Amino acid sequence: DAKTTQPNSMESNEEEPVHLPCNHSTISGTDYIHWYRQLPSQGPEYVIHGLTSNVNNRMASLAIAEDRKSSTLILHRATLRDAAVYYCILRDRGTKGAGSYQLTFGKGTKLSVIP
Amino acid sequence: EAQVTQNPRYLITVTGKKLTVTCSQNMNHEYMSWYRQDPGLGLRQIYYSMNVEATDKGDVPEGYKVSRKEKRNFPLILESPSPNQTSLYFCASSPWFGGQSSYEQYFGPGTRLTVT
Numbered sequence: 001d002a003k004t005t006q007p008n009s010m011e012s013n014e015e016e017p018v019h020l021p022c023n024h025s026t027i028s029g030t031d032y033i034h035w036y037r038q039l040p041s042q043g044p045e046y047v048i049h050g051l052t053s054n055v056n057n058r059m060a061s062l063a064i065a066e067d068r069k070s071s072t073l074i075l076h077r078a079t080l081r082d083a084a085v086y087y088c089i090l091r092d093r094g095t096k097g098a099g100s101y102q103l104t105f106g107k108g109t110k111l112s113v114i115p
Numbered sequence: 116e117a118q119v120t121q122n123p124r125y126l127i128t129v130t131g132k133k134l135t136v137t138c139s140q141n142m143n144h145e146y147m148s149w150y151r152q153d154p155g156l157g158l159r160q161i162y163y164s165m166n167v168e169a170t171d172k173g174d175v176p177e178g179y180k181v182s183r184k185e186k187r188n189f190p191l192i193l194e195s196p197s198p199n200q201t202s203l204y205f206c207a208s209s210p211w212f213g214g215q216s217s218y219e220q221y222f223g224p225g226t227r228l229t230v231t
Contacts, residue, residue: 043119043207043225046219101146
């Protein structure tokens, strides 16, 4: 399975934008790029996903490089509630049956938000 | 409110004493899954289920059993727990779109299990 590489940790000041990078140089054509986050003492929660084009939702934006070998999760104004571990995950878009549903979590990026 | 619930949230038990961790979802999702989370190893899938009476092994199934008799429930059974099963467990669910990978999995709050 294609793997992702993320920095172990990052810091941001409150109310400033945060750019969380992810490298996935061996991504295949059937892989979606998903982001989940895990707040302290909680289960992971979905943030955003994309295939080729940049994506926006109420939580964040996802910028995908033209060659798809890297992506960046953008939090436009970090709040204290955004302090969490952020996971960049590649998921097959459905060609593997039930295997397409498995999420393979790496170590993620621990984001600290400074008041 | 759409949610995945797990019980108990915390459990301390002794080696060999059978236990069950329950998982229930109210979103009518077909796909359900169990993960364990350990420091330095991330989350790893234990078992998953595509629908009622359809279960299969994930990456780390040894020592665990599951059942799916109803769509909403997916209990995790440890027949003879051992200390190496001390971990944080998460249940997750997702709709199944007939082969198309769903965008989002919903996770429960977690069950912290300690086996002494």
